[in-house]
Amino acid sequence: MKQYDNNSDNQSSIETHTDLIKDFDQAFQDYDFDFDFIESNLYATQHNANLNTNVEEIKAFIGMLIYMGYHSLPSIRFYWSTDQNFYCERIAKIMPVKRFLKLLRYLHLNNNLNMPQRDSLNFDKLYKIHPLISHLQDKYLSIFKPSRHVAVDESMDAI
Numbered sequence: 001m002k003q004y005d006n007n008s009d010n011q012s013s014i015e016t017h018t019d020l021i022k023d024f025d026q027a028f029q030d031y032d033f034d035f036d037f038i039e040s041n042l043y044a045t046q047h048n049a050n051l052n053t054n055v056e057e058i059k060a061f062i063g064m065l066i067y068m069g070y071h072s073l074p075s076i077r078f079y080w081s082t083d084q085n086f087y088c089e090r091i092a093k094i095m096p097v098k099r100f101l102k103l104l105r106y107l108h109l110n111n112n113l114n115m116p117q118r119d120s121l122n123f124d125k126l127y128k129i130h131p132l133i134s135h136l137q138d139k140y141l142s143i144f145k146p147s148r149h150v151a152v153d154e155s156m157d158a159i
Contacts, residue, residue, distance in 0.1 A: 058107070
């Protein structure tokens with residue numbers, strides 16, 4: 001995983017956390033990140049912005065989003081806060097907040113020009129993130145092997 005310096009686009013190695021990377025690699029094994037960075041750069045260009053991202057940065061970004069799901073704060077900017085009550089070194093060391101927010105704005109997994117119209121029978125509300133959802137559904141089905149005894153609470157049951 002790369003670290004993106006606050007003052008430039010230069011990359012440097014950072015100390016990795018093996019368990020997180022192992023889990024990430026298992027979930028995203030065989031996922032085509034090349035397509036994501038091409039679509040993201042295309043989308044940014046269509047909006048007159050220069051994203052200039054790459055596969056490693058997209059992986060780091062998605063890893064950050066996953067970690068942020070576990071370590072929840074009231075605002076995204078708090079991960080980079082100077083207030084030690086909020087600052088999260090694991091996130092802040094990977095890339096600066098401005099770069100993270102730019103990726104958040106322009107990350108695209110599908111080309112909008114190919115999206116079916118709302119009135120079409122082929123319309124998919126999740127079209128923009130469908131490649132990632134499909135991949136993760138398939139991957140989780142192959143990874144998760146429940147034991148013989150599975151308890152389901154009635155509050156988990158969808159009516």
